[in-house]
Structure formats: structure tokens, C-alpha cells
Amino acid sequence: MKRLALIAALWATSAGAAPGAWVDGVLPVTNPPVSKSVDLPVTLPRDNPAPEGWAQQTPDQRLVYNVNKPQLLLWPNTTLPADRQAPAVILVPGGGFQFLAMDNEGFDVAKRLEKQGVRVFILKYRTLPVGNGFAAFKQALAGLFQRGEKVKDDDRPFAVSDTQAAIRMVRSHAAQWHIDPARVGILGFSAGAMTVLATTQANAADARPDFVGMVYGPTQGTDVPAHAPPLFSVIAADDRFFKDQDLSLLHAWRQSGASVEFHLYSAGGHGFASQPNGTTSDAWFDQYALWLKDNKITGK
Template identity: 40%
Template sequence: MAPSTVDEGMTPIVTPEQPGAVELGTGVLPGATTPESWHREYGSVFARNVTVATLTPVLPDPADATGTAVIVAPGGGFRSLSMQNEGWDVARALADRGVAAFVVKYRLRQTAPELEDFATEIREMLSGPPPAHRKDPVGSFAGLDAQITDARAAFAWVRSHATQWGLDPARVGMVGFSAGAMLTLATALAGEDAEPAFIGSVYGPMSSFDVPPDAPPLFIALAADDPLFASSGFGLVESWHAAGRPVEFHYYERGGHGFGMYPKETTSTGWFEAFISWMTMHGLLARSAARE
């Protein structure tokens, strides 16, 4: 019997295979009572109620490997994770360019067990006032302890396997989407020993931040018609630039929110090639000595 499609186009699915996924050892989300579940929406695959963080490696052909690695953080408002469009598809595209990619399935805030009730929660969230993390990303870092811990563990795990896979520990970066972009910024600015070598924020918060003098190079992509973040100015760009740190900003006329790896008839689809060009400019796609 085929699963029934519920409101918002969400269809429950069985947990898909996640080849090579490893637990990050950060424990079970405190107070969690609802088990992890998965659904399909917008032609993509989503996870929610993630209580145990994992990392899924997507490795390049050894003949093409550059030694650079990227931790990929999908978005979903910290209530779900767009594992396909903003996770696996991004990782595969990076691996095709010789970059080792690692999709982090970080722990999430608990939502309703039933998909119909979750759809209602999302409708109410979108029709209500903006969530705190959207209005004040810096102030909400304190509420992301579990997620930042997961990101730190992901960096530690990748670096601990650097020799095994010919990775350069000094060339491990992170790219995130929406809430994953916020987690990427939080990891760079408050992640202590994570110390990403470079970061990418794709349709994430644009608020000003207190940027340290050793902040990593930052790539930003945003559409001007993004309903969540396009009306909050360009403080993120300005604060990175004011700190004297490298920043590149692509502001697309159209694309909306959540374009990720979806093929669209807008120039926002070019964000990935722009990201690859930016990485190339920084020497990140040149073969590292770690590969020799």
C-alpha cells in the first residue's frame, strides 16, 4: 500500500540507506522522546527528529582527489534537514570536483511525531513572527549548543581520518544552507577548536557579526527575492569586510529560498560553479601535498 500524501506535499518514507554514515559520538539529544523519521517533499528527501548525529562521507575518485574536504550542513529551520537537495547532491557535486565531502546530519529540535501535525507546525511557524534565530542569529548561538557540538565533532572526525584519506587537515571547510548556513557561521565564530579553513553561507542570515581577525574566508550566495533573509541588509558582508577578512558575495536577482541543487531557470542555479571558482581562486582545488 502506497503511503498517503499529506498537506504541504509531504509523503512519509522509510529511512533511506546512508552508506558509510558514522555516529559522531555526541550522544542522544537531551530530553528527546520522538524517534527519527523521514519524508519526501518538493521532490527531495528530508529527515526530522534527528536525535543522534551522523556524518556521511562522499569521497572523490582517488585519481582526482585534491586533499580538500568540505563538511556540508543541510538546512531546515533546525526542525528538519534537506538531506538530498542540500546534502547528498551537494556532496556528490563536490566529490566530482575532487573534494571530499561529508554530510553532517546534526541533531534537531523535536517536532510532532505525526507528519500531518508537523505540517501544521510548519504552517504556523511560517505565518507567525520570525523565529529568534532568524531575527537575532548571534543571540541564538546559545540555543545551538547541540548543533555546534555536532559540527565540532564532525571537524574532529574528518581531521582524525585525514591521513587515511589523503586529506590536508588545514584545508577542511564547511558550507551550509539556510539553518545550516547559520550553523556554519556559528561553527566559525563560536565553534572553538573546529576552526574551518573556509566557509560558505548559502541563503543564510545576513546580520552583522563580531568578526575576529582570523575569521576564515567567506563565500555568500543569496537571492534578492528570498522571503526570509533578503530584507535584512548586508551586515554579514560588511562586518567580514570591515574585519579585513576575505568575503565574496553573490546576490542573484531571482531564486527564492532553498534553491540548493535544484535546476531552476534563474541565475541562482550558478551558485555552485561560483563556489567552485572561488575555491579554485583560493588554491583549494590544487592538489595538496597531503595527496603526494
């Protein structure tokens, strides 16, 4: 997610947009730039009668809300031979479980990640119903960013269920998609990082990630699954949502004997996935790429 100042762009008028481009306050956007998407099976049903909607945060930042059909977007990797077996990374965007930051924490990260020798997928998991239309979405954003309302823990199981379905889907298509089924990881941002953690903690036998990454996500807790996978975690000290958490989760992960890489940046705020700030948090992706190589996930 980008920070509040930029979210205000959602509420701007259509000045500068092409005539007729805005419909009920939502700027229509083109389909995601992926060659293929697959629907994920739903194991935890939820009724969401409102139709899916997209909003344009800035000209290059799109958000999707009222997601009621989970999908896995297959990112076309043009840097790998089509038949080479490679590790897979499933990106899990954030958005307070009320929307998904599809560019900042999805497509833009995928463009960088494909060059690391991995096959990239973007998880479009179900979000909280926020009502029908842009006005309802705008009100939900105001609660999340202006009033600082908390997301209830019982909203998380749906995102976790969809993430587990994504892991199962990738492994079941490993031969078709030329993936090493023993190198399937998940990388989440904000609410997506919360989802990554909860998915790993659930430790489902058929949906365990082989490596996990959390970008501006939780750092507090003691619940570490048995045989925990390698963990990569980054956060800025001035993160508005998680800055008050201690580092007990990282300590517990280390104490379990599992591998941990952690970077605490002095500044960077929240939402720096693909948005340079001129702070050391800008280095997070390069450090993640080195971590993948150091853990023998890439480079084979």
C-alpha cells in the same frame, strides 16, 4: 529548503504511490546513498524521545526530522584516487532547525561537489523535537512556512555543537580518509548557513573551519572571529527569510582583512541549492567551484 509551494507536497495524499507505501502520512524512503556513516560524540546532551522520521517532499526530495543522533555521512568519491590527499567539505543542510533537506542541500550538492576534487561529508545534525509522528511534523512545518514563526536562538547551540564534532571527526581521521587537515571547510544552507556562521564565530581552537560557505544565509552582524577564514556567501534579493538584513556582516568580514566572495542575485528566492529557477542564482555552484580553485583549496 524548497519553497512553500513544493512543501505542500508533504500534505498530499498518497495518490500515485504504490499501495501500502504510506504509513501514518510518511512515505518510507531508502537509506541515504552513502557507503558509510559515523556517529558523532554528543557534547551538549538533549532529550528527544520522539523517533526519527523521514518524509518525501517530492519523489526526489527527502526530509528527515526528529534527528536525535548526530551522524556524519561519508560520500563516496569515485572521481578521486582512493589514496590522494584532498580537501574536505562538510555540507550542513537547512530546514529551520526542524528538519534537514537531505537531498536538495545534501546528496544533490554532494554529487556536484565530488567532481571538484574534494572529499564530501554530509552532517546530519540534531533537530528540534517536533513531537511523535508525521502529524506533529506537519504542524511544525505550518508554523515555519505558513505563519512565519521564528526559530529561537537558543536552538542553535545543538547544531553548532554537532558541527564542531564533525570538524573534529574529519580532522582526526584525516590520514584514514585521505584528507588534508589544513583544508577542512563547511558549506551551509539556510539554517545550515546560520549554523556555519555561529560555528565560525565560536572559533573553538580544535574546531575552526579553514574556509566557510553560506548559501541563502545571514548577511547581517559585526561578530567576526580573529583570523577569520575565507568566506563565500550567496543570497537572492527576494529571499523571504533574509531579504530584510543588511550587508554589515560582509563589510565587517572584509574590514577584518579576511577574504570575502559575495553574490547578491536579483531573484531566486529561498532554497535554490539544487533547484534551478531560470535566474542568475542558478550559477551559485559554478561560482563556488571557481572560488575553491581561486583560493587554492582545490586544484592542487
